Amino acid sequence: MSELEPRAVIHLLLHVAVPLAVARLCWPAQWKRAAVWLLAGWLIDLDHLLADPVYAPGRCSIGFHPLHTWPAILAYGALTLPRRTRWFGTGLLIHIALDWIDCLLM
Template identity: 70%
Template sequence: MGLRAILHLCLHAAVPALLAWLFWRERFGRAWLLLLLGWVIDLDHLLADPVYAPDRCSIGFHPLHTAPAIVLYGGLVVPRRTRLFGIGLLVHVALDAIDCAWMRCMSS
């Protein structure tokens, strides 16, 4: 696994931790856990062959990483009960999009 992939995975844990600490410090553990649940959308990688391809952009390729799904994640931010989970999903997608941009820059 390359440096980019390792950094990408670390950011998927670190960014939710930072957000939980900054905005929901009094309930950090619960907030971080709900934000980390955004990783659940990577289950769609199991539909791909190969399951993990380090040079493949997830956005637009995997079903749970498409525009209609992302709109639904935005909708989850509205109700208070699902807000942290929705934010976690959107953070996950944003980090994946940054990874895609990084891949494009590295291949140019």
């Protein structure tokens, strides 16, 4: 396996650090529980398993992978509305935002 480039390592670290920071800042009394749901936003990366190759350093996820398309993103936004799914929806949107920033940096 080849070595990850610095941008990819920073991207992965941000996928952990940003949800933790958002949970701590937005829901301080319940930050641990919120953090678990925000981090669950990583589940949408399961769609990478459908791609060949699974990991391509120069490929933008947004618009390429099924769970990274605009209809899916709209659904994630809708998940933020009900209180019961708000943390998960927020985690999904954080994940998409970080992926979008990564695409801009490519």
